[in-house]
Amino acid sequence: METALxxxxxxxxxxxxxxxxxxxxxxxxxxxxxxxxxxxLASATMTVDELRTAIREVKSRTDAPFGVNLRADAGDAHDRVRLIVDEGVRVASFALAPSRELIAELKDAGVIVIPSVGARRHAEKVAAWGADAVIVQGGEGGGHTGHVATTVLLPQVVDAVGIPVIAAGGFHDGRGLVAALAYGAAGIAMGTRFLLTSDSTVPDAVKARYLAATVRDVMVTRAVDGLPHRMLRTDLVTSLENAGRTRTLARAVRHAAAFRKLSGLTWRQLLHDGLSMKHGKDLTWSQVLLAANTPMLLRASMVEGRTDLGVMASGQVAGVIDDLPSCAELVERVMTEAKRVLTELPR
Incomplete structure (x- = not known):
């Protein structure tokens, strides 16, 4: 199935x-x-050296194209961009809207730039800056998310920009791919569905929690880092929502220190990242500090398997997923179903 993507x-x-x-x-x-x-590849939770190792590991295993996701507001963003260029990575994506300078640096080196956005105005901005395509995530998507459903946001963005649009938020099968194409998208992006595969390194106990979840078990909360964050409902999340300010800030300080040690960042770099996060957002300094919770609480579940101590970012589709195929099986299933649905559409 050939598309602009x-x-x-x-x-x-x-x-x-x-x-x-x-x-x-x-x-x-x-x-x-x-x-x-x-x-x-998700690079925000890797040091630069770890990212280099990860890129080279993928390159040693396959010649197929792949990409690296960046945080545009990270203090070492330019170092990571240079690494992507030097290692010949084909695609760069961004967890947050990139700067005009980062887009220009990547494009000058021949790297395809595909930012992720959650609003039409953001898509228009990065398209004007030279982005090659854009991933548009509706409110159904996992992790940090917005309030507008994919079915409303996607056609808005398709109509507003002249670059390929990739639909995210609520996709898990071939029917969804066909629906996205009908809206004018060039493809779909999936997170939770790929997390729930046999190729995912997420511990089995955590995958079991996802598989047991219903649609009602996926919630949006600001308790973790001060921003709307879609995740599975757990006792920990409930306790965070009920915790007082003193306990919450104390926990945030501990997690910030732990993340600084893991990431290799200095306190100065961590402060720079906090300033960048605060810029353009209506966040208090307490909320900026709370943002340190996210990487460590995610690590507790996604790496250590501690469903009691970690949070589990999740799209709403977790409530309709009930198996763990390999990536090869998943992609084949999606494409087979999409082609069948297309042939069965009324003419």
């Missing part, structure tokens, strides 16, 4: 595996790339 990136199928922190590592990205979809 497959032509742009060189993948066989118009499917993207999103860059999920602590989840989208070399194993998952390699499996996705081998299946013919676009796998994206």
């Amino acid at each position: 497959t032509k742009l990136t060189g993948v066989r199928h118009p499917i993207v595996q999103t860059g999920m922190g602590w989840v989208a590592g070399p194993r998952l990205v390699t499996a996705t790339a081998r299946a013919g979809a676009l796998g994206i």
Whole structure:
């Protein structure tokens, strides 16, 4: 199935595996790339050296195109961009809207730039800055999310920009791919669906929690980092929502210190990232500090398997997923179903 996405990136199928922190590592990205979809490494939870190692590991396992997801507001963003260029990575995506300078630097080196956005105005901005395509996530998507449903946001963005649009938020099967194409998208991006594969390194106990979840078990909360964050409802999340300010800030300080040690950042760099996060957002300094919760609480579940101590970012589709196929099986299933649905549409 050839679309503007497959032509742009060189993948066989118009499917993207999103860059999920602590989840989208070399194993998952390699499996996705081998299946013919676009796998994206999540670099925000890696040091620069770890990212270099991860890129080289994927390159050693497959010749297929893949990408790297960046945080544009990170203090070492330019170092990561230079690494992507030097290692010959085909695609760069962004968890937050990139700067005009980062887009220009990547494009000058021949890297395809695909930012992720959650609003039409953001899509218009990055398109004007030279982005090659854009991933548009509706409110159904996992992690940090907005309030507008994919079915409303997607056609708005398709009509507003002249670059390929990739739909995210609520997709898990071939019917969804066909629906996205009907709206004018060039493909779909999926996070939770790829997390729940046999190629994902997420511990089995955590996957079991996702598989047991219903649609009503997926919630949006600001208790973790001060921003709307879609995740599974757990006792920990409930306790965070009920915690007082003193307990919440004390926990945030501990997690900030732990993340600084893991990431290799200095306190000065961490402060710079906090300033960047605060810029343009109506956040208090307490909320900025709370943002340190996110990487460590995600790590507790996605790496250590501690469903009691960690949070589990999740799209609403977790409530309708009940199996763990390989990436190859998943992509084949989606494409087979999409082609069948297309042939069965009334004419």
